[in-house]
Amino acid sequence: MIDTIRHAGQLLALIVSHRYSEAGIHFFTPGELSQQLAFMRHPTGKIIEPHVHNPVPREVHYTQEVLFLRKGRLRVDFYDPDQRYLESRILEAGDVILLATGGHGFEVLEEIEMIEVKQGP
Numbered sequence: 001m002i003d004t005i006r007h008a009g010q011l012l013a014l015i016v017s018h019r020y021s022e023a024g025i026h027f028f029t030p031g032e033l034s035q036q037l038a039f040m041r042h043p044t045g046k047i048i049e050p051h052v053h054n055p056v057p058r059e060v061h062y063t064q065e066v067l068f069l070r071k072g073r074l075r076v077d078f079y080d081p082d083q084r085y086l087e088s089r090i091l092e093a094g095d096v097i098l099l100a101t102g103g104h105g106f107e108v109l110e111e112i113e114m115i116e117v118k119q120g121p
Contacts, residue, residue, distance in 0.1 A: 063119055067096065069091045070113040071111070
């Protein structure tokens with residue numbers, strides 16, 4: 001239910017299926033990425049204590065983005081850094097993808113609604 005796409009030893013993307021559902025907190029990304037991706041499932045009544053995130057200097061080597069597909073179906077095409085096609089995956093409503101490195105393109109297979117989160121323009 002976690003699909004890891006790699007090329008030449010580099011992480012291109014992580015896809016979390018909408019079917020994934022494990023209790024607790026599960027981080028999918030390695031520590032060296034500038035984006036973290038995790039899944040959390042807690043029971044009713046669970047308290048998450050108030051906390052702050054302290055400033056941490058980070059060096060960003062690649063703009064990474066996370067897409068939350070709320071509706072529809074989307075084909076994601078993966079490319080190497082020279083924009084040579086590698087492979088494709090189909091995302092469905094509820095799936096989440098972290099695009100880490102390499103290139104990517106999309107084809108909307110059914111009308112989509114999605115949310116994108118990234119480090120900036």
